Amino acid sequence: MSRGTFVTFEGGEGAGKSTVVPKIAKDLEEKGYETLVSREPGGVASAEQIRAILLGDQEQILDEYTEVLLFAAARRQHLVEKIIPALEAGKVVLCDRYLDSSLAYQGYASGVDMEQVKMINMFAVQHWLPERTIFLDLPVEIGLSRITKNAREENRLDQAGIDFHERVREGYQLLAKEDPERYRIVQANQSMEQVEKAVLQYIQEVLG
Ligand SMILES: Nc1ncnc2c1ncn2[C@@H]1O[C@H](COP(=O)(O)OP(=O)(O)OP(=O)(O)O)[C@@H](O)[C@H]1O
Ligand SMILES: [Mg+2]
Structure with missing residues (x-):
């Protein structure tokens, strides 16, 4: 049993995850909680290398099952090296994306069988599910326009069609509905x- 609290942030591109996470960390630190901020895919050296394969080369076409396995492998290593030790030290862990990203992107939007994506990811995380998952929900066009407006470096996923991003959003909405205890929209x-x-507010609900 860990003493900390595990919170993940999900949502499509440009929803504001990476913007809000450090602000929340600061708010919680001010309230006296020790926090750890991390992000996926990546967060530790070996997982960053996997991230480079997944998001780096725009020309590279990866098999969809390979993609599921690489995300899950990076997730596992990040969990073991970084998240579990922080939770065991009693910290509030704020993670920008976690397994629900695979369920929404690979399992729902890309059309790999959802049950298989779940199975691979549950193998990777075992029982380490977040206590709370914050889904930042935003119309796709707004998210994408935020990214272009601010000229954030585009990655491979940004170039997928708008339909793909619509399916991602729908995927998250379904996941949130399926697990109302863990999810907050x-x-x-x-x-x-x-x-x-x-x-x-939603995080404070799960802080002891
Ligand atoms: N509530 C908001 N209102 C207006 N602009 C915002 C808001 N939240 C974030 N932004 C801006 O939108 C852009 C995208 O935000 P951010 O990078 O946090 O999204 P993200 O969810 O991390 O996206 P990605 O999945 O692509 O990493 C940033 O330039 C940020 O400043
Ligand atoms: Mg981000």
Whole structure:
């Protein structure tokens, strides 16, 4: 049993995950919680190398099962090296993407069989599921326009069609519905301050 609290952030591109996570960490630190912020895929050296294979080369076409396995492998290593030790030390772990990203992107949007994606990912994480998953929900066009507007470096996934991103969003909405205990949906089309406030409230529900 870990003493910490595991929180993950999910949502499509441009939803605001990477923007809100450090703000929440600061809020929690101010309230006296020790936090660890990390992101997927990556977060530790070997997983960053896998990330480079997954998101780096725009020309490279990966088999869809290979992609599921690589995400799961990076997830496992990151979990073991970074997340579990922090939870065992009693920290609040805030992770930008986790297994639900695979379920929404590979299992729902890309059309690899959802049950198989779940099986591979449950093998990778064993019983280490987050206590809370914050889904930042945002219309696809808004998310994508935020990214282009701010000229964030485009990766391979950004170039997939808008239909793909619509399916990702639908996938998350279904996952949230299936697991209302763990999931909380935050409307991401609000000011950053409003998003931050909603997220913080939902996390405080699970802090002892
Ligand atoms: N509530 C908000 N209102 C307006 N702009 C926002 C808001 N939240 C984030 N942004 C801006 O939108 C852009 C994308 O945000 P961010 O990088 O946090 O998204 P993300 O969910 O991490 O996306 P990705 O999945 O691509 O990493 C950033 O430039 C950020 O400043
Ligand atoms: Mg991000």
